[in-house]
Amino acid sequence: MPIIKSAKKKVRQDKKRRVVNLKVIGKLKKSLSQARKVTTEATLKSAMSLIDQAAKKKIIHKNKADRLKSRLAKRLKTEKTTTVATKSKVKSQRSKFKVKTQK
Numbered sequence: 049m050p051i052i053k054s055a056k057k058k059v060r061q062d063k064k065r066r067v068v069n070l071k072v073i074g075k076l077k078k079s080l081s082q083a084r085k086v087t088t089e090a091t092l093k094s095a096m097s098l099i100d101q102a103a104k105k106k107i108i109h110k111n112k113a114d115r116l117k118s119r120l121a122k123r124l125k126t127e128k129t130t131t132v133a134t135k136s137k138v139k140s141q142r143s144k145f146k147v148k149t150q151k
Contacts, residue, residue, distance in 0.1 A: 069107050076102050083120055087127045092120050 050056050076098045083095040096117050103113035 069105075072098075072102055072105065072107055076108075080116070080120075084123070087120075087124050089124070092124055095120060 050059055076095075079091075079095040079098045083091040099108070099113045099116050102108045103110050
């Protein structure tokens with residue numbers, strides 16, 4: 049335990065800050081896991097917003113925030129291309145099927 053008055057005050061301040069930081073980290077982790085499970089623009093927008101807030105409050109490092117945002121954006125981009133590719137494959141298979149049945 050601290051003896052000096054200023055050190056005691058610092059311990060009290062740290063306890064309060066820890067509670068706030070844990071709430072922010074909890075929200076951030078929930079949002080990130082949701083964005084990873086269901087990658088949509090809405091979930092990414094909310095996750096990136098929370099990442100920026102945590103970085104601004106220096107709860108996470110600025111570079112870590114950038115890395116997380118980059119990975120989320122990359123995941124959205126790959127999911128968009130895969131869904132477009134699968135849709136085009138389905139359409140091409142349907143058109144082949146229609147051609148075969150019409151003859």
